[in-house]
Amino acid sequence: MSNSPLTAGVAPGRLAPQAYHDNFSDVQPVLDRHEARVAADRCYFCHDAPCMTACPTSIDIPLFIRQIATGTAEAAAKTIFAQNILGGMCARVCPTEQLCEEACVREAAEGKPVEIGRLQRFATDTLMAKDVHPFTRAAATGKKVAVVGAGPAGLACAHRLALKGHEVVVYERRAKPGGLNEYGIATYKAPDDFAAREVDWLLKIGGITVNTGVELGRDITLAGLEADYDAVFLGIGLAGVNALRAAGEDLDGVRNAVDFIAELRQVADKSTLPIGRDVVVIGGGMTAVDAAVQSKLLGANAVTMVYRRGRDRMSASTYEQDHAASAGVRIIYGAAPVRMLGQGKVEAVEFSYEGGEAFTLKADQVFKAIGQTLAAAPIAQDGAKLVKQQGRIWAGGDCASGGEDLTVTAVAEGRDAAEAIHASLMA
Amino acid sequence: MANLTTNFIGIKSPNPFWLASAPPTDKEYNVRRAFEAGWGGVVWKTLGSEGPPVVNVNGPRYGAIWGADRRLLGLNNIELITDRPLEVNLQEIKSVKRDYKDRALIISLMVPCDEDSWRDILGQIEDTEADGVELNFGCPHGMAERGMGGAVGQVPEYIEMVTRWCKKHTRMPVIVKLTPNITDIRKPAEAAKRGGADAVSLINTINSITSVNLDSFAPEPTIDGKGTHGGYCGPAVKPIALNMVAEIARNRETHGLPISGIGGITTWRDAAEFMALGAGNVQVCTAAMTYGFKIVQEMISGLSQYMDEKGMDSTADLVGRAVPNVTDWQFLNLNYVTKAHISQDDCIKCGRCYAACEDTSHQAIAMSDDRTFTVKDEECVACNLCVNVCPVENCITMVEVPKGALDERTGRTVGDYANWTTHPNNPMAKAAE
Numbered sequence: 001m002s003n004s005p006l007t008a009g010v011a012p013g014r015l016a017p018q019a020y021h022d023n024f025s026d027v028q029p030v031l032d033r034h035e036a037r038v039a040a041d042r043c044y045f046c047h048d049a050p051c052m053t054a055c056p057t058s059i060d061i062p063l064f065i066r067q068i069a070t071g072t073a074e075a076a077a078k079t080i081f082a083q084n085i086l087g088g089m090c091a092r093v094c095p096t097e098q099l100c101e102e103a104c105v106r107e108a109a110e111g112k113p114v115e116i117g118r119l120q121r122f123a124t125d126t127l128m129a130k131d132v133h134p135f136t137r138a139a140a141t142g143k144k145v146a147v148v149g150a151g152p153a154g155l156a157c158a159h160r161l162a163l164k165g166h167e168v169v170v171y172e173r174r175a176k177p178g179g180l181n182e183y184g185i186a187t188y189k190a191p192d193d194f195a196a197r198e199v200d201w202l203l204k205i206g207g208i209t210v211n212t213g214v215e216l217g218r219d220i221t222l223a224g225l226e227a228d229y230d231a232v233f234l235g236i237g238l239a240g241v242n243a244l245r246a247a248g249e250d251l252d253g254v255r256n257a258v259d260f261i262a263e264l265r266q267v268a269d270k271s272t273l274p275i276g277r278d279v280v281v282i283g284g285g286m287t288a289v290d291a292a293v294q295s296k297l298l299g300a301n302a303v304t305m306v307y308r309r310g311r312d313r314m315s316a317s318t319y320e321q322d323h324a325a326s327a328g329v330r331i332i333y334g335a336a337p338v339r340m341l342g343q344g345k346v347e348a349v350e351f352s353y354e355g356g357e358a359f360t361l362k363a364d365q366v367f368k369a370i371g372q373t374l375a376a377a378p379i380a381q382d383g384a385k386l387v388k389q390q391g392r393i394w395a396g397g398d399c400a401s402g403g404e405d406l407t408v409t410a411v412a413e414g415r416d417a418a419e420a421i422h423a424s425l426m427a
Numbered sequence: 428m429a430n431l432t433t434n435f436i437g438i439k440s441p442n443p444f445w446l447a448s449a450p451p452t453d454k455e456y457n458v459r460r461a462f463e464a465g466w467g468g469v470v471w472k473t474l475g476s477e478g479p480p481v482v483n484v485n486g487p488r489y490g491a492i493w494g495a496d497r498r499l500l501g502l503n504n505i506e507l508i509t510d511r512p513l514e515v516n517l518q519e520i521k522s523v524k525r526d527y528k529d530r531a532l533i534i535s536l537m538v539p540c541d542e543d544s545w546r547d548i549l550g551q552i553e554d555t556e557a558d559g560v561e562l563n564f565g566c567p568h569g570m571a572e573r574g575m576g577g578a579v580g581q582v583p584e585y586i587e588m589v590t591r592w593c594k595k596h597t598r599m600p601v602i603v604k605l606t607p608n609i610t611d612i613r614k615p616a617e618a619a620k621r622g623g624a625d626a627v628s629l630i631n632t633i634n635s636i637t638s639v640n641l642d643s644f645a646p647e648p649t650i651d652g653k654g655t656h657g658g659y660c661g662p663a664v665k666p667i668a669l670n671m672v673a674e675i676a677r678n679r680e681t682h683g684l685p686i687s688g689i690g691g692i693t694t695w696r697d698a699a700e701f702m703a704l705g706a707g708n709v710q711v712c713t714a715a716m717t718y719g720f721k722i723v724q725e726m727i728s729g730l731s732q733y734m735d736e737k738g739m740d741s742t743a744d745l746v747g748r749a750v751p752n753v754t755d756w757q758f759l760n761l762n763y764v765t766k767a768h769i770s771q772d773d774c775i776k777c778g779r780c781y782a783a784c785e786d787t788s789h790q791a792i793a794m795s796d797d798r799t800f801t802v803k804d805e806e807c808v809a810c811n812l813c814v815n816v817c818p819v820e821n822c823i824t825m826v827e828v829p830k831g832a833l834d835e836r837t838g839r840t841v842g843d844y845a846n847w848t849t850h851p852n853n854p855m856a857k858a859a860e
Contacts, residue, residue: 037497038496038497041495041496041497042495044777044779044818045779046776046777046778046779047777047778047779047781047782047794048778048794048798049778050776050798105775105776105777106775108775108776109775109818109819
């Protein structure tokens with residue numbers, strides 16, 4: 001541990017061991033009972049509540065908060081899970097400041113919304129801590145459905161199908177189920193292996209088999225699935241990464257942010273992960289923020305996020321931008337990458353402001369976070385994404401058209417596809 | 428600054444805020460702290476007869492209900508009168524009064540219902556130099572089972588009898604404290620007046636069970652698995668107390684009988700409301716037990732500011748001001764028409780007015796797709812429920828439809844004052860023709 005944030009190049013162990021522990025533990029711990037009661041008291045139990053309308057999964061928020069306020073957090077959790085079986089993860093990663101909490105009437109009244117996300121976590125954590133599953137399966141229907149992709153969309157779809165009594169087989173290309181929950185979320189948002197624990201808990205519904213390390217197009221084919229199953233759901237996400245199309249992209253030290261985030265999630269001892277002294281992150285979304293903040297938390301001396309458009313166009317929320325800024329990340333708006341500079345490995349990145357003025361940032365490491373894309377299109381596309389249904393094949397989540405690329409949206413689409421599949425199978 | 432000095436039945440105090448007979452006034456230590464904090468007077472916690480003091484339970488003696496953020500709204504208790512020796516209390520009262528001559532110090536009393544007991548206790552307190560006595564005919568628990576407190580207060584003849592004894596055996600002013608656990612508060616007040624009382628004070632606490640423990644299935648507070656009713660007080664009882672004060676103030680038999688107002692007074696505003704309904708001063712307990720003695724500072728500054736704003740020089744200008752406006756339902760103007768109005772600038776779009784009106788009232792609020800809530804004047808009966816459930820004060824208001832204008836609900840123009848006594852639907856009115 002002789003390294004420090006000032007150590008040149010890309011190096012592990014820039015911080016003291018305790019710092020890694022502190023930096024990657026729960027960014028916002030669960031409310032305790034008293035805090036939850038006080039927070040719940042602020043809910044007005046609105047009629048046809050705006051928060052509920054703003055939630056992609058339409059969780060009955062006033063009801064679950066009232067259930068917390070009356071001392072029945074388990075009932076509250078069931079209200080949440082009835083709409084969103086991944087309500088535990090969504091409570092941690094939802095951009096609530098752009099969804100339910102932005103719509104909260106107390107945001108309008110006082111600029112301080114009810115802490116819906118944190119209350120949701122209080123309820124879901126309370127129930128999940130009991131390690132019981134709140135739902136029971138309907139009688140077996142004899143129908144079999146294949147789900148490709150064990151991310152939020154696939155899991156939500158699988159759970160709802162299993163609930164209805166169908167037999168579900170999930171195929172996942174990676175080693176673990178969870179999708180972006182397991183590989184794509186900043187470590188400090190879901191510490192203590194929450195994504196994996198949530199999957200285990202979800203699978204308690206029964207009737208779901210998960211096969212990992214199986215990739216569509218390599219190990220299985222869509223035609224094969226169609227032949228073997230009554231219906232197929234594709235929740236394959238966006239496995240491709242947009243290219244910068246800037247010179248020097250192939251230099252050592254230039255990496256996709258999603259790979260960095262995934263590796264960080266899977267490494268048990270964060271101090272072993274090398275990080276640059278000077279890190280540049282290119283992009284303006286949540287992935288860019290997660291990569292930038294975590295670079296800083298790993299001990300990078302200087303981290304700069306560069307986004308080619310203005311602040312108002314940035315898809316990372318103001319809350320996320322503030323979080324990055326408070327972590328010590330510098331954010332530059334309105335500048336596009338021109339080329340990576342360096343001999344064999346990256347040493348700097350040249351940018352150009354919208355007006356044409358050029359500048360160069362020192363960089364030992366560059367993370368590209370300019371968006372993900374479909375790696376393949378097994379069914380027809382609607383624009384850049386897959387159609388939501390084609391015959392007996394349904395699609396949902398980030399890979400499918402419509403909706404934002406959010407965990408909660410993926411859950412809603414997976415759930416709704418399951419309802420559509422169920423209706424179709426039982427017709 | 429307004430002069431808050433009050434003279435209540437000859438008892439002077441620097442302000443109208445007294446502490447009621449209750450745990451805060453049980454001993455010298457507390458009362459000195461109360462006077463230092465600024466309280467105008469104290470009614471010393473009820474003394475009993477000489478002899479072995481009463482005993483209290485040794486488990487919890489209070490129960491409560493709460494509003495949002497665990498704000499205490501109602502408190503109940505099963506505590507009895509003072510459990511300290513009479514002699515100790517008398518020494519302490521004398522000691523305190525000697526040091527706080529400008530403050531009112533009243534002694535609350537409760538002894539068995541015979542003349543000797545009352546004559547005896549009145550004799551014993553004679554040389555404390557206290558300013559008056561308050562007869563505790565109210566406590567609904569414990570002592571009532573022994574024929575005292577509320578047991579006396581529920582029988583007007585007993586009130587009259589005991590009051591008469593007290594007036595006979597002391598030269599001190601006598602305040603009779605009334606129990607609300609009766610059907611018509613005017614009867615005990617009339618009895619107190621007949622007995623010669625200088626004033627009545629009300630209300631004492633209300634019979635109550637605050638909660639039931641759903642694990643042990645026992646009322647709370649629970650003593651070894653059992654519970655009993657206690658006396659209920661605090662903000663939740665204020666409306667009941669205000670009505671009872673008003674009933675006495677406007678009753679022909681008791682009009683003008685001095686009243687010390689008690690019941691959930693928490694702020695200067697509560698105090699002013701009691702005084703407007705005829706209370707010459709007020710007594711406070713639960714608010715002090717919830718927040719400590721310091722609250723009197725807000726009461727003093729608040730009442731002073733209010734009186735200054737209203738151009739009132741003394742509390743006498745306020746006392747009774749609202750009494751002429753308390754009337755019977757039959758005299759209310761049926762041609763007074765208002766309509767709810769929702770301020771779109773203040774509305775936060777929670778929709779509670781809509782839910783309340785649509786589900787439980789007159790379907791007089793419209794909700795648009797963009798959550799704009801508007802009143803349908805043709806349906807609105809002006810019930811005020813929307814005003815009451817709206818979380819934003821003054822967002823929804825009642826606007827009067829002026830005389831001669833059209834009431835869109837009835838299709839008639841608003842006419843002159845007319846009440847039920849002359850209304851065509853009133854069979855009594857027809858019979859009178």
